[in-house]
Amino acid sequence: MSVKFRTIKGVQDILPPRTYLWQRVEDAAKRIFSLYGFSEIRTPIIEFTELFVRSIGEDTDIVEKEMYTFQDRAGRSITLRPEGTASVVRAYIQNNLYNLPAPQKFYYNGPMFRYERPQKGRYRQFHQIGVEAFAVDAPYVEAELIEMLWLLLEELGMENLNTEVNSIGCSECRPDYKKKLLNYLEGNLGSLCADCMRRYRHNPLRVFDCKVPSCKEIITGAPKITEFLCENCGDHFKRFLSYLKKLDIPYSINPSMVRGLDYYTRTVFEVTTTSLGAQNAVAAGGRYDTLVEEFGGPRTPAAGFAIGMERLITLLEEKPFEPPRPDVYIVSLGDEATDVAYTVASSLRREGLQAELSYGTGSLKSQLRRADRFNATLALIIGEDELRRGTLTCKRLSDGFQVEVKLTDLITDIKKYLNLSLNIEY
RNA sequence: GUGAGUGUAGCUCAAUGGUUAGAGCACUGGACUGUGGCUCCAGGGGUUGUGGGUUCGAGUCCCAUCACUCACCCCA
Structure with a gap:
């Protein structure tokens, strides 16, 4: 039998019995998110390209080389969404959702698109379940988000997960820190690998992720951002950590964790596993206090996270699973x-x-x-x-x-x- | 975008350059006339990813291409 048509590279059919696992995750998420007062929001899969460029950041890999962008028949630049937050923020402002009683909390579930070379846990069409909480400044929100995420993962029977947290500061303290880091790296420029040379100019925080031994050595002596947070950010981070403790959520501080999207401020976090190979993040998120205002809305702090469905499903498939059977x-x-x-x-x-x-x-x-x-x-x-x-x-x-x-x-x-x-x- | 590995039945895999490409699982039927799982037997199912080349002869060697996998980069 010759197959005439196949799927496009990096996308896949999701078939039974696997679809029962997807449903299990979606049902559990829906139920638990409701307990925390989150309502479902559905936004379009396509948006004006500019939305993602402005939110994710012009210099990011996503915008530079991973977006599915095309012109529609009227010549407008359209992009298949590479992530969920930008659209939710756009919808929040466009529909005046800030007039709803605060906090406003939403969850979404759907496909995202990034033009990348596929590998384990990374596909060109992938799915995220995400949540966004608007209009609360207190670090209680981030702790609550992580608690909710943990409850969901626990309910799904997940084990061996780590929560890593960090603060990347705000527009006040991050530039100062960046300068300090650049100064430090400048003194070691000769010993950095080629990738890190690029990172040095491009996104110096990423040098922390380098796997080259010589770079790692240099990094251990580098200034840590958590030591240079401004008073407000430092206080915010401390309170956040104390809430996590109160909620009995295990975590570790990873001062070298940075996120790939420009809009994050202060708290960032990742839930990782060791059983997914190189793509070890199952869920990730953080606070983004300036994005709503940058998009023309009122000054509104916000925070959220997204779960990588395919990665979560891969983990669930390690355990025996019985699909429903006829009575x-x-x-x-x-x-x-x-x-x-x-x-x-x-x-x-x-x-x-x-x-x-x-x-x-x-x-x-x-x-x-x-x-x-x-x-x-x-x-x-x-x-x-x-x-x-x-x-x-x-x-x-x-x-x-x-x-x-x-x-x-x-x-x-x-x-x-x-x-x-x-x-x-x- | 870079690198490595792999493409043979629905699935997992065999086959020194040499007959008509095999096995296990799965599927269908039978042994057992109306009783499943276990066992045994039989059957259906293949353009060996695709296109070139080398050769008397290619699943096997070479080139290209496509796909998949893993890693880098990056990220969910």
Whole structure:
């Protein structure tokens, strides 16, 4: 068979049973975010290119080389969103959502697009579940966000995760620190690797991430941003950490963590794992106190985070997972019996039971084999004998127990045997 | 954008340059006429990613291309 069409590089079909994992994550997120007062917001997948350039930052890799940008028929520059925050902030201002009682809290879920070379945990179309909280200045918000994130990850049974936190200061203290760092690096320019030379000019904070041993050595002596925060930022960070402690959330301070987007201020955080290879961030976020105002809205502090769905799903797939299975599989022999099977399936489904049927194709043996393959709890058999007696043979597949039940008592009997089989499993 | 590795049945993989490209799993059927899982047997399923080249002969060697994987860069 020759396949005529394939997916584009770096995008993928998400198929069952994997989709059940996606649903599990989405359902849990929806439920937990609601507990914290977050409402769903849905924004378009395409926006004017300028929105992302202005929010993410002109000098970032995302804007420089990773955006899916095209001209529409009227010649406007349009971009497939590479992340979620910019659109939410745009919607917040455009729809005057700041007039709602503060704080305003939103969550979103959907595909993002970045033109990158794919690898483990990194795709050109990927999905994020994210949240944004507006109009609260207090560091309690960041702590609460992380608490909510942890609750979700815990509920999903995630283990071996680390939360790393840092403060990258504000427009007041960060430039001062940057100068100090540049001064320090300047004295070691000769020993830096080629990448770090570029970082030195481009994004000096990134030198902290370098894996080259000689660079690492230089970095250990470099000034740390947490030591140069202004009074307000330092105080904010301290309070943030104390809230985390109060909420009993394990964390470690990573003074070298910087985020890739320009809009972050003060608190930044990442939840990482060791089992994802190089792409180890499962979720990440931070505070962005100036973005709303920069976009023409009122002065509004804000904070948020986003979860990388594919990465989370990859972690969940390390554990055994059982997709939903039919309560009953209906086996029928002959056209007349299959007619009955069809109406039986219908009435069972109306009772909220998952019923699968064979439509009478194949021998009894092969139909039962299929019932087994479907992992059904019960097999219901309708043949000539049952047809004549107005009954069904009900067979419990876990232990082979079998009983004939009257069609008129079907619903109550089936429910009984479904419960019974559950009891046996426990 | 850079580097490395891999492309053979639906899946996981065999096949010294030499007959008609095989096996396990999965699927379908049978052994067992109305009873699943275990076992055994049989069957269907392939343009060996694609296009060139070398050769008497290419799944195998060479080149190109595409895809996938991993890493760098960067990020969720």
